[in-house]
Amino acid sequence: MAEAQASPEETVLIRRCLEGDRSAFDTLVNHCYRGIYDMLYQMTGSRDDASDLTQETFVRAYSRLDSFELGRPFLSWVRRIATNICIDHQRRRKSPALSLDQAAETGYELADTSPGVSPEAALEGSDRALRVMSAVQRLPENQRTVVVLRHVEGLSLEEIARALRMPLGTVKVNLFRARQRVRELVGEL
């Protein structure tokens, strides 16, 4: 499967960055930093780590902008950098799994408060989200990364293999084992 191409606007912005226009890079960051932060949060389970690693990701991206292949999607490239940084980070510091209590203490609003959703259903949904998040955090690092890229980022198996420079078969095995393990941890959904 061919990798998607960047939009012409994105290519123009990157050209401007390469010529030294920092505001163009700020525009690119503004487009994708939330998604990168969210992905890193799901991978690390820590707000502070996600924040630090997001900064590190864009610093590295800017430092290596010369090696960026024009015409490729910027987000995919940054995502790959973020994934590598996160993997290095987790190897350096084995982070403890996020418990349900810790997840609840992060202060995020997990209950669905949109109109038309009953409080019971919202709480149930919130509880399920917490259980799933906690289970994902307990996965081994390689499985967690694959699950987040597949389900949170919505990448195809081939895209994950490319992003992680991993054989497709390994991606499949990691994903299947990860989902199996999450189902065991979460129980009935």
Next chain:
Amino acid sequence: MSEMKNGCSKIKTLLEPYFEGVLPEAQERNLAAHLWQCPRCAAELEQIQRLSLALGALPQIEPARDLLASISARVAALPTPAQRRLSRGWRRLGLTAGLAFALVALVSFGLTLLAPALVVQAKPVLAFFARTSHTLTAWASGSYHSVLITADAAKPLWPAVRAVGLAAAPVIAVYGVAQMLFLAAVAWVIRTRRHRSMVPCHIGTRRS
């Protein structure tokens, strides 16, 4: 019944690949047929589907408000790609100049050491040219004889020159490398100074 159970345990290992749609066609057809007959396996597949939905519906976690500003500040403290290319150019120039210097030093040292021997080797060649060309004879007669006389006169000194030269070889090599490093360091200092003059020092502190 036990045959069905054995079949189910085998099928269960295939449910994940089936859900992802990565099974071979024939295997996929067989599994689909099994799922029609086996409510237990169908329920298991439903759990996989539910988990997939739950994973995809995890709420997006919003970053802290100042994250974007922190990223901008850290990026602003970095040299631009154009500045980096320039600094790489300086470094390359320094290294190339240093390397060239070291090579010239080593080659000139080698030539000095080997000059008397080269002159002796060149004797028959010079004699050949002297025989075959009057013009060359006219040109060579002076320089040829003077070189030979000088070389012959310096003959007793060759062992001493060679010994000194060999002893000095490591010193000259180290000197060449030191020159190379020195020029690279000068290039680096020039780059750093240029960069500091362009970027305020207080920007770029990591957010705690």
